[in-house]
Amino acid sequence: MRRLVYLLPLLLFAALAGYFAFALISGRDPRELPSALLDKPAPAFDLPGLGGERLSAATLRGEVFVLNFFASWCAPCRVEHPLLLRLARQEGVRLVGIAYKDRPEDSRRFLAELGDPYRAIGIDRDGRVAIDFGLYGVPETYVIDRQGHIRKRFVGPLSPGQVERELLPLLRGLARL
Amino acid sequence: MRRVLALLLLLAGPAFAVQPDERLADPVLEGRARALSRELRCVVCQNESIDESNATLARDLRLLLRERLAGGDSDAAAVAFLVARYGDFVLLRPPLRADTWLLWFGPFAVLVLGAAVTVVALRRRAAATVPPPLSAEEQARLDRLLRGDGA
Numbered sequence: 001m002r003r004l005v006y007l008l009p010l011l012l013f014a015a016l017a018g019y020f021a022f023a024l025i026s027g028r029d030p031r032e033l034p035s036a037l038l039d040k041p042a043p044a045f046d047l048p049g050l051g052g053e054r055l056s057a058a059t060l061r062g063e064v065f066v067l068n069f070f071a072s073w074c075a076p077c078r079v080e081h082p083l084l085l086r087l088a089r090q091e092g093v094r095l096v097g098i099a100y101k102d103r104p105e106d107s108r109r110f111l112a113e114l115g116d117p118y119r120a121i122g123i124d125r126d127g128r129v130a131i132d133f134g135l136y137g138v139p140e141t142y143v144i145d146r147q148g149h150i151r152k153r154f155v156g157p158l159s160p161g162q163v164e165r166e167l168l169p170l171l172r173g174l175a176r177l
Numbered sequence: 178m179r180r181v182l183a184l185l186l187l188l189a190g191p192a193f194a195v196q197p198d199e200r201l202a203d204p205v206l207e208g209r210a211r212a213l214s215r216e217l218r219c220v221v222c223q224n225e226s227i228d229e230s231n232a233t234l235a236r237d238l239r240l241l242l243r244e245r246l247a248g249g250d251s252d253a254a255a256v257a258f259l260v261a262r263y264g265d266f267v268l269l270r271p272p273l274r275a276d277t278w279l280l281w282f283g284p285f286a287v288l289v290l291g292a293a294v295t296v297v298a299l300r301r302r303a304a305a306t307v308p309p310p311l312s313a314e315e316q317a318r319l320d321r322l323l324r325g326d327g328a
Binding site: 031033034035036037043101126127128131132133134136137 | 223
């Protein structure tokens, strides 16, 4: 029994090493913040639209949609863009864009160049709507359900893995509700 | 010349991230804003306060904070406004709540635990180093030696 006490440091070391290995391999980014608004109502907004019509939270209510903050000056947005196009065109995802701190002519040029996956686009010139969402960098992507609640936030460019494993299953689940 | 240089050096203060155009005209409000922004984390850089950070979001948050204060918000209300959006993470000093007790008192608990283990270990060691009492034979031999009779 006393011998076991001497094994204690080794066991502690093994537990710590296991935890560190898990943290390394899991790919979780500790800098990534959970949204403070998870499962809470999405902030209300009413923005001028890139297409002319205003974009407001009220008109979007009642349907599941994916809200994507982007900017023409944001390099990771370019990385994520083909994936957004695929989501909109092949998966039929209802994608709504908000141009964060971007000049409308720049947003238009960006979309003309890369393709436009959005059903509607709001212009958030001063970034206040983004702050209401707790955004801390573009791109950020939010899944909003029929009741207007935020169900998920993705920080940074979406990856194909995230889309397959998290985004699409969540959307399928929400559509069935 | 030297004096001039020394004077110039005195003028060189630390660089502040707060830009002149952000400051409020009212020194009381500005003072409150500065004090609050030192306690709020810049979520982009994550280990700087928004008072120190040059990130554009930090600037936006400084302006927003001043706007809230100028609009009549109390310090607590202005901070709550940001916590509602960014979570407790924006507070550089985490709030003391049931779920943060471990965070606040964990280090002290470990310290107390360590001290307890040390005290117990030292006592045991002290007990172990007290030699066993001499047997009657040993005592007799020791007495002889001390008297100088030889062994």
